[in-house]
Every structure is written in C-alpha cells, then in structure tokens.
Amino acid sequence: MIEAGQPLGVEQPKSFAFTPENLERAKVAIAKYPPGTFSPIMPLLHIAQEQAGWLPTAAIVACADLINMPHIRAFEVASFYTMYNRRPVGKHHVQVCTSGPCHIMGSDDILHTCRNKLGVHGHEVTADGKFSVAEVECLGACVNAPMVQINDDYYEDLSPASMEKLLDDLANGRPVKVGSQTGRQKSCAASGPTTLKEVK
Ligand code: FES
Numbered sequence: 001m002i003e004a005g006q007p008l009g010v011e012q013p014k015s016f017a018f019t020p021e022n023l024e025r026a027k028v029a030i031a032k033y034p035p036g037t038f039s040p041i042m043p044l045l046h047i048a049q050e051q052a053g054w055l056p057t058a059a060i061v062a063c064a065d066l067i068n069m070p071h072i073r074a075f076e077v078a079s080f081y082t083m084y085n086r087r088p089v090g091k092h093h094v095q096v097c098t099s100g101p102c103h104i105m106g107s108d109d110i111l112h113t114c115r116n117k118l119g120v121h122g123h124e125v126t127a128d129g130k131f132s133v134a135e136v137e138c139l140g141a142c143v144n145a146p147m148v149q150i151n152d153d154y155y156e157d158l159s160p161a162s163m164e165k166l167l168d169d170l171a172n173g174r175p176v177k178v179g180s181q182t183g184r185q186k187s188c189a190a191s192g193p194t195t196l197k198e199v200k
Contacts, residue, residue, distance in 0.1 A: 007123070010087050016058035022051050026066060038069045041077050045084055054085040082136040090125045090132035092170050095149040099138035105145040106159070111135060113160040114148075117167055130171060143187040144180055157182040157190070 018026055029043035044063035049055045055078055064074035078084045082095065094114055098107045114133045118126050125132045141147045144156030148163070155166055155178065162181040169176045184190055 007086050013052075013056050013058055016048065016052065016056060016062045018048070018062065019051060022047050026063075030067060038067060038073060040067055041069060041074055045074075045078055049084060054088045057086075082134060087123050088125060088132075089134075091130050092132075092150050094131060094133045094167075095136045095139070096133065097137070097139045097141075097145070097147055097149075098135050099142075101142035102138075102145040102147060107146040109160050110146050110148065110158050110163050113163045114167065117164055131167070144184075153178045156180045157184060 025047050026040075026044055029047065030040045032043075033039040041063060044066060045055060045060065048059040048063050052059050057075075060074050060078050061071050063069075064071050078086060085093065096107060096111045096114060098111060102110075111133075115121055118131045118133060120126055120131065120133055123132070123134070136149075139147065139149050139154070141154050141156055144154075146158050147154055147156040148158065149155075150166075150170070155163075155176075157180045158166075159181075166176055166181070168174075180186075182190070
C-alpha cells in the first residue's frame with residue numbers, strides 16, 4: 001500500500017472496489033493492449049476516478065493490481081497528469097490553463113476571477129461542494145486562448161466577464177454554452193476570413 005506521497009490533509013478511504021459494471025469496462029480496456037504491459041493503467045485510472053468522483057490512493061492500488069503493476073509505478077502516472085484528481089473536487093472542477101498562449105491572452109485574469117469569485121485557493125472545494133479550481137498546463141486549445149476545462153467540456157475565448165457569467169450560470173443550474181464564448185466558429189480566425197471570401 002502506498003503511503004509516502006499521498007496528498008496532505010486528504011482523508012483517504014481504506015478500500016476501493018470496482019462495481020461489477022466498471023470491472024467489465026476495465027477488462028475491455030485491458031484487452032485493448034498487449035498482454036503483460038502496464039499501458040492500460042491510464043484508462044483504468046479514468047474509470048476508477050469516474051466511479052469515485054476523484055482518485056483515492058486505494059483506487060490507484062486497485063487499478064495497479066488488475067494489471068500486476070507495481071503500486072509506485074501506477075502512483076507515478078496518477079501524480080504526473082493533472083487529469084487525475086488525487087483530492088476530492090467540486091461538482092464543477094474548473095481547470096484553468098496557464099501555459100504560454102493562454103498566459104499571453106490573459107489566463108492570469110481568468111484564474112484570479114475564478115479564485116476571487118469562488119473564494120477558493122489551492123486545492124480547496126467551495127463550502128457548497130459545487131466548485132474547485134486548478135491551474136493546469138496546456139489543454140491543447142491554444143488557438144482559442146484563454147480557456148478552461150470544466151469537467152469534460154472546454155470553454156474558450158474567455159474574458160473575466162464571460163468567466164464570471166459562466167460560473168454564475170453553473171452555480172444556478174442555468175444552461176451554458178460549451179466552446180467559444182465569443183461565438184467564433186471553432187478555431188477560425190477571430191478577425192474573420194482573409195482568403196476564399198468569394199465563393200463562385
Ligand atoms: S496554452 Fe492554453 S490550451 Fe494551450
């Protein structure tokens with residue numbers, strides 16, 4: 001059982017077991033990789049996180065045991081990627097990208113807007129359990145910077161005002177628009193087309 005390196009101040013459940021349905025999903029994931037390799041650890045961790053809502057140490061161990069992977073190797077994977085939450089997160093887990101392009105486009109303001117509006121810092125979850133905020137590396141949507149990922153969805157072309165509105169809407173259960181918040185089509189130039197303007 002892994003003990004060193006567990007996040008401080010996090011109450012860990014003593015055990016974790018996949019539900020029968022998720023165990024079947026885990027077996028399907030394992031079968032996609034060559035036998036005896038550790039490659040299935042990533043989808044297994046995803047399934048475990050989906051089930052528990054976050055990734056307790058006991059869940060990491062259960063995933064490793066399914067493929068006879070040394071616990072510490074599985075822990076290395078789980079602690080490297082920010083997509084794995086080794087602490088409980090809010091119902092809406094806001095991941096703010098602060099890498100190069102997002103930084104240039106104002107991600108600091110987006111991060112401050114989230115933290116100030118929600119009153120959370122570090123790994124805290126809001127008192128009502130609705131929100132948590134994390135600062136993460138590039139999420140691969142640089143063209144639409146600055147952006148955040150909330151649970152499985154991307155919200156792009158943000159400003160402090162649109163970020164605040166997004167948080168308000170989520171807090172109040174109102175529908176929100178996924179993708180660009182300025183209405184631009186996917187990753188098309190924000191200033192509009194510069195070529196192929198006339199269709200003949
Ligand atoms: S730098 Fe933010 S998505 Fe790439």
